Amino acid sequence: MVTPQNLEQYAREGYTLCPELIGGQDLERMTRHIEAYIDRQTAAGIRPEHLDKPHLHDATFLDLCAMPAVLDAVEQFIGPDIVLFSCHIICKAKGDGLEVPWHQDAIYWPLEPMEVITLWLAIDDSTVENGCMRVIPGTHTAGPIEHVNIEHPETKVLHRGIPAEQVDVSRAVDCVIPRGGCSFHAPYLIHGSAPNRSTRRRCGFTMRFMPATTRLVREGPLSKWFKDYPLYLLRGRDSTGCNTYALR
Numbered sequence: 001m002v003t004p005q006n007l008e009q010y011a012r013e014g015y016t017l018c019p020e021l022i023g024g025q026d027l028e029r030m031t032r033h034i035e036a037y038i039d040r041q042t043a044a045g046i047r048p049e050h051l052d053k054p055h056l057h058d059a060t061f062l063d064l065c066a067m068p069a070v071l072d073a074v075e076q077f078i079g080p081d082i083v084l085f086s087c088h089i090i091c092k093a094k095g096d097g098l099e100v101p102w103h104q105d106a107i108y109w110p111l112e113p114m115e116v117i118t119l120w121l122a123i124d125d126s127t128v129e130n131g132c133m134r135v136i137p138g139t140h141t142a143g144p145i146e147h148v149n150i151e152h153p154e155t156k157v158l159h160r161g162i163p164a165e166q167v168d169v170s171r172a173v174d175c176v177i178p179r180g181g182c183s184f185h186a187p188y189l190i191h192g193s194a195p196n197r198s199t200r201r202r203c204g205f206t207m208r209f210m211p212a213t214t215r216l217v218r219e220g221p222l223s224k225w226f227k228d229y230p231l232y233l234l235r236g237r238d239s240t241g242c243n244t245y246a247l248r
């Protein structure tokens with residue numbers, strides 16, 4: 001459940017944690033579907049951290065992102081007209097989960113204005129030991145920061161990141177979240193996560209939503225990825241007509 005304190009913290013610090021978002025049969029259904037997807041993809045040789053945009057291959061993920069508990073929470077932050085921009089399963093296997101370098105999500109996205117929120121749902125208890133997400137509070141207002149190519153990219157989830165020397169890691173906050181709870185973070189917030197060397201899996205399902213007043217810029221430098229990229233209007237309407245949407 002999203003509280004007024006969550007909204008206030010998100011505005012002030014660029015992130016907030018909700019220890020309970022989804023439970024019961026909804027959480028079971030989501031977990032079963034995600035685990036089956038992970039099994040299929042890892043059998044095909046894809047690492048479980050790299051399961052980006054599963055909704056493009058499997059429409060059930062659209063239904064999971066449209067669960068009322070998810071959209072009711074997101075509505076508190078971005079209002080009633082809610083577009084699914086993207087989603088990603090980032091599952092770090094026990095003893096073998098890759099690090100996510102420090103980064104800002106926004107540098108990958110051609111969105112105007114850059115109003116988009118990430119809901120990171122804990123499919124497993126997410127702890128310091130199994131590589132929970134870490135954030136640098138307050139960095140969401142700094143705008144874009146230069147990212148560089150990562151050394152040994154095969155050992156990381158992303159190929160570009162912000163060098164650790166340029167991040168004030170003394171201010172990092174560990175997003176410890178029980179299964180079924182979530183965090184929300186803003187697009188310019190600096191965040192990352194450590195490798196999972198523990199004996200427990202750490203699986204997260206990120207869902208990224210924007211208000212229908214944010215435009216996906218399909219032309220320009222990122223058009224290779226976004227020219228034909230489907231957006232889904234999951235709730236409300238687009239009164240500005242700034243995007244085109246795919247049908248669910």
Ligand SMILES: O=C(O)CCC(=O)C(=O)O
Pocket residue numbers: 090100105118120131132133191192193204206
């Ligand atoms: O799952 C993680 O450790 C990192 C997640 C992340 O970078 C994101 O959701 O934007």
